[in-house]
Amino acid sequence: MCGLVGILGNNPVNQALYDGLTVVQHRGQDSAGIMTSDGDRVFLRKDNGLVRDVFHTRHMVQLSGNMGLGHVRYPTAGSDSRAEAQPFYVNSPFGIALGHNGNLTNADQLRDELFKQDLRQLNTSSDSEILLNIFAHELREAIGESKLRATPEDVFNAVSGVFRRCKGAYAVIAMVVGVGIVAFRDPCGIRPLVYGTQETNTGTSHLFASESVAMDVIGYNLVRDINPGEAMLIDMNGNVHAYQCVSDTITSPCIFEYVYLARPDSILDNIPVYQTRINMGRRLGERLKENWPDHDIDTVIPVPDTSRTSALEMAKALKLPYREGFIKNRYIGRTFIMPGQAERKKSVRQKLNAISSEFSGKNVLLVDDSIVRGTTSQKIIELAREAGAKKVYFASAAPPVRYPNVYGIDMPSSDELVASGRTIDEICEILGADKLIYQELDDLVESVRECNSEINSFDTSCFDGQYVTGDITIDYLEFVNNKRNDKAKSESKNELDLSEVTDVQEKTA
Secondary structure: OEEEEEEEOOOOOHHHHHHHHHHOHHHOOOEEEEEEEOOOOEEEEEEEOOHHHHOOHHHHOOOOOOEEEEEEEOOOOOOOOHHHOOOEEEOOOOOEEEEEEEEEOOHHHHHHHHHHOOOOOOOOOOHHHHHHHHHHHHHHHHHOOOOOOOOHHHHHHHHHHHHHHOOEEEEEEEEEOOOEEEEEEOOOOOOOOEEEEEEEOOEEEEEEEOOOHHHHHOOOEEEEEOOOOEEEEEEOOOOEEEEEOOOOOOOOOEOHHHHHHOOOOOEEOOEEHHHHHHHHHHHHHHHHHHHOOOOOOOEEEEOOOOOHHHHHHHHHHHOOOEOOOEEEOOOOOOHHHOOOHHHHHHHHHHHEEEOHHHOOOOEEEEEEOOOOOOHHHHHHHHHHHHOOOOEEEEEEOOOOOOOOOOOOOOOOOHHHOOOOOOOHHHHHHHHOOOEEEEOOHHHHHHHHHOOOOOOOOOEOHHHHOOOOOOOOOHHHHHHHHHHHOHHHHHHHHHHHHHHHHHHHHHHHO
16 A cells, blocks of 8 residues: 655646645655656655655755656555665666556566566666566667657557566656656556646646545546556657557455545545445445344444544434544554554554543443454454443454465454454453454445446455466465564564664664
């Protein structure tokens, strides 16, 4: 899960890129980067940290030019150092910068091909650098030896080459110096990417972003989503070129975008995220009434923030009071993307504080958007009991997360998912709840599908283990599990810390 913004206009784009990144900050809090171009040169600033901490006035004034792209990243397995911050850049052909949201499932094969066949050296373990080098190689092949400029046809041929070689999920924005901004989305449309425009006195500006909310905030109008297997190029004159590079596509967006990842005020694939969460809460409430008609719930309380909409609809369906029982410290990051179990546990206590009067002597139903590791849910249930709750029931607006996501969400290894291999009663006991209620998968799918009946399917792999790209093997899942467990991440972090210390020692010696 990362956030992307790319702009080509008639005025400097540095401030608009900054503003856009702050709006998609929820998609990544680990690092941020912006690269701009004046048509001849490129200007880059990137580092670990939040957008507000990475960019200061002295950096912004150096990011000149009317074309650029920005990226925010959350920490995935093996992507902890500042060298992994995006955008990435190669200087041939022309000079190309690239930002990527997703995950390549054949990254190791591609890394080997790049070295042995394309004679390209990679400097990081990021699959985004792989994507950049493949696109650069394919563009070099498309333009041949004699051209000094790339045509739209050359760019689309290069993207077609990327589609032939790269498997998995990817939403990409690339900037080609002197050519324009190009955006494309994998043939299954797993990760989101939208396009919009803004009319000004100096002409039309064009923007690509991970979510439509970025356009709302900086004054752009949403035009449409990038289609699966499609590439769109905005050339240096502001002309729009679009080409369907892959004919055999499906539209199968990641359903977890609607459960948790996306902001509720975004529209992805013509689906309003806010409405899907209303639908999730209504269906979950109706299901609870059906299966537990004689419940003794006194009040419904959301786990802030993403579950508020669903919790309110549950309360309406159950005809129960809706109350805010937890106050959130907004200066703590999202615990789902916290690296390491100890850090996640500590963060929950720092992030939430209970209002005792809303719990004392009551049977409360806590509603969250999903349960992944169970760490957050355990601590929240403890907080409710400490605040005086008589009974604590827990509801999840999503089904049990039993399988790893391999398409760009760094969910933990299977044995760290609390629902993996366990019954609902066993999960309930681990969490310490008096009762546990999960959304049915069919209800979740219908909650989203009813907002856009034209969607073919959804990627629901973390719930049912069905991977839409059709290339995920048991061996690959085992590889992912070994790479993503907290022990492996801790060892990787220690190695990075040690290398940074060594680097400092060498520089000061």
